[in-house]
Amino acid sequence: MTYILTGWYETDNGAVMLDESGHCLADIVAQLQRVDEDFGHTDMELELHLPNGEIKEVEKIVARMVQSQ
Numbered sequence: 001m002t003y004i005l006t007g008w009y010e011t012d013n014g015a016v017m018l019d020e021s022g023h024c025l026a027d028i029v030a031q032l033q034r035v036d037e038d039f040g041h042t043d044m045e046l047e048l049h050l051p052n053g054e055i056k057e058v059e060k061i062v063a064r065m066v067q068s069q
Contacts, residue, residue, distance in 0.1 A: 001051040003028065005058070009044035011036065018046065025058065029065055040066030 005028045008015045016036075022028040025048055032039040040062050048058045 003051065004049040005029075005032075005046055006049065007044065007046035009039060009046070010042040011038065025061065026065065029062055033066065 001023070002021050003024055004019070004021045005025065006019050008017050010016075018032070020028050020031060022031060029040065044059050044062065046058050046062055048056045050056065
């Protein structure tokens with residue numbers, strides 16, 4: 001099953017648009033943090049597209065995930 005994370009997050013150079021996929025939200029967040037270690041620590045608006053078609057806002061979940069690392 002594939003999960004898709006869409007939206008944007010803020011960087012020093014402005015907003016970065018996202019359209020990333022993975023097997024779960026944790027995998028996607030790990031991928032994004034490998035590219036940008038600040039991912040999850042700045043202003044963001046993120047939606048997780050679930051395999052069943054449901055869409056959830058996940059900014060708070062992502063923020064908690066990166067703070068607990």
